[in-house]
Amino acid sequence: MADPSLYTYPDPLEGYEGLPPLPDERNADGKSYVNPPAAALSSAYDVFTSPITNGPRGGFDVHIYFYQTDAAQVEYATRLWERVRREFPELRTYALFPRPIGPHVVGMFEVNLFTPAQFGAFVAWLVIHRGPLSALVHPNTGDDLRDHTQRATWLGEPMPLNVGLFRRIEEERRRRREEEERGREKEKGKNGEGKI
Numbered sequence: 001m002a003d004p005s006l007y008t009y010p011d012p013l014e015g016y017e018g019l020p021p022l023p024d025e026r027n028a029d030g031k032s033y034v035n036p037p038a039a040a041l042s043s044a045y046d047v048f049t050s051p052i053t054n055g056p057r058g059g060f061d062v063h064i065y066f067y068q069t070d071a072a073q074v075e076y077a078t079r080l081w082e083r084v085r086r087e088f089p090e091l092r093t094y095a096l097f098p099r100p101i102g103p104h105v106v107g108m109f110e111v112n113l114f115t116p117a118q119f120g121a122f123v124a125w126l127v128i129h130r131g132p133l134s135a136l137v138h139p140n141t142g143d144d145l146r147d148h149t150q151r152a153t154w155l156g157e158p159m160p161l162n163v164g165l166f167r168r169i170e171e172e173r174r175r176r177r178e179e180e181e182r183g184r185e186k187e188k189g190k191n192g193e194g195k196i
């Protein structure tokens with residue numbers, strides 16, 4: 001599902017070329033490295049890394065899953081949902097769905113995160129408070145298929161996701177792009193003839 005060979009990746013050292021070598025010096029623990037100071041804190045503390053959106057859609061969705069046929073899990077999820085709404089009212093929390101919906105194959109509820117600070121606080125909090133439940137943390141970059149597969153992060157056991165819908169939407173988009181491209185090529189051909 002998250003086959004890394006399906007995608008290409010920017011060089012991690014893009015923008016950091018031609019620098020003097022890193023020092024070999026160690027910290028007082030004798031193990032970790034002394035790093036050269038950076039000019040400023042990484043912008044990742046303030047804004048989500050491109051192409052993750054910083055807009056109203058929310059940079060990340062967190063989907064918290066439960067087996068809707070397991071009374072104890074339903075109870076835990078219901079109580080967790082209430083706790084999230086009370087402790088993190090600034091986050092966007094949706095209804096608790098006691099059945100599969102969209103690509104989600106069991107019951108779940110969804111919380112949206114808008115800033116790196118919210119991500120840092122909520123995901124760290126959820127590591128403890130998710131209890132027996134699994135959670136999917138996925139970015140919103142405009143590529144739904146990749147966001148739910150190669151760019152997804154799981155807390156707890158990964159769950160199956162029905163991403164066929166995203167795949168079909170992507171294929172439809174590609175088909176339309178190719179059609180438009182062919183249309184433009186045809187237009188170009190006609191204009192060329194006109195000039196002669």
Ligand SMILES: [Zn+2]
Pocket residue numbers: 061062063110138
């Ligand atoms: Zn989502």
